[in-house]
Amino acid sequence: MTPTAPPFGRTLCAMITPFDETGALDLDGAQLLAAHLVSEGCDGLVLSGTTGESPTTTDAEKAALVTAVREAVGEDASVVAGVGTFDTRHTVELTLAAEKAGADGVLVVSPYYSRPPQDALEAYFREIADASGLPVMLYDIPGRTGIRIEPETVIRLAEHPRIVAVKDCSYDFLGTQKVLNATELAYYAGCDEHNLALYAVGGAGCVSTVANVVPAHVAAVLESFEAGDTPVSARLQQRATPLIELMMSSDLPGTVTAKALLNTLGLPAGPVRSPLRPADRKTADGLLAEYERLVAAP
Template sequence: MTPLAPRPFGRTLCAMITPFTAAGELDLDAARAHAAALVADGCDGLVLSGTTGESPTTGDAEKTALLRAVRGAVGDGVTLVAGVGSADTQHTVALAREAEDAGADGLLVVTPYYSRPPQAAVEAHFLRVAEASGIPLMLYDIPGRTGTRIEPETLLRLAEHPRVVAVKDCAYDLLGSTKVMARTSLAYYSGCEELNLPLYALGGAGYVSTVANVAPRQMRAPLDAFDAGRTAEAARLNGLTAHLTELMMASGLPGTVTAKALLAAGPVREPLQPAERGATDGLRKAYEELLAATR
């Protein structure tokens, strides 16, 4: 079995953390090493400077430096999608052009946040970014963070633009997603680990996963089994990841914090705070249980 949707950015993408030194500076050596390890362990694409990459607290020059460093580490055969979203259309356009110049294969563009623009303004924002560069866009629909949904009807219109090719779906609306997938060629990537397999079974292209920072092989395994026609095995493997996913993504701590706690990948930037010892111990236990169950 194979998904119905195209895969413009690959299938198994990691929403990569941004490592920092103990002093809080960008750690490019650690970023290179982490990116190479993720690719070696089953990720066919990386999303940089997204939510997990702490994009709100990294500067424009840091985003560009990170992209160039990771490109040098993984080569040209691995898809790199650069997060360029902001609350300011002009700033987003500038980030998009910088990312294209730095070697990005695609752009992750989130709905403008805080100002809560109406749908016509949301559509205009994405079209401005699509017209500003020559590389394709993955629209990031995450109303829980932005306060504004990309409504299905808006997505149907945006799909007509040749550079709007994908959606990172965190809207928790499988009916709406199914409707758009049925009527467009947009590639749907799950942005919520608990929906990776369900969305894939409905015709999704794959996922963009925070948990893949620590368990790339385990997150990929259910999709591999599904593609091979072993649907019961896919469900079993997906179930094995549920406890770690819950602790990393639904325990009250941001995924950035939990991923860095497991990886010991340096600090997070304020206003985020590191995980406390009790939370880290629980994460470590769930992670070791997953490794033991999938050896």
């Protein structure tokens, strides 16, 4: 199967939001990190998502981040802004602000906590898509929101001309393939262990947290498959598995592990914002050791 044409690129990084030592937004650091990620193979950046600590950044900070990153990467990469909240009016406001700030698209998560039924969920996404001229990436992550965007709902939403993509953290590979078979939506793996598997059945690429620290490796997995070298692609994905497990399945959010490793590597990151807490020294040392094993592998 030929992978879906990617509207936002193929290797997208779910970029952390750098803060300075006082916890304030570090726009200079964000620009440096964004430029680094693009130079290492990312052709898209997703800002203010889960990894970007969106619950603890203000509306003004979110808009400023888009403006700064847009300036840093120019047209070399897409910039997708996370705008989803549990309040439709607030999400519309953030969408319009992202459009004004220069985003290429918006990432819209399901309204969390209130858990609306599927008809209300569909109406929510349609209202956001109607609010601006930006293309929309749905964000299906029921483990955090408490509600699934059911495949039938996604299929109906695909009829909207500005709903073009899905970031898939559903852990329902069958449901994902049902939508791929029925629509032209671009599906992006939102869980790093699924990057190659989803791409192989027609996905558009990935929105990767692990790409914060090994962007070239994450890009190489998909590039090798696209070039027709499936064994190399599979080997690269397998080599990344220990780091993926440490970063994403260690009882710590990916934001915490990514920032711990970035700080150790001397790249812009800074602290996490409360209620998150930084990784301890043992965790940071373990992440660094696994990172070094991965980048040293032939």
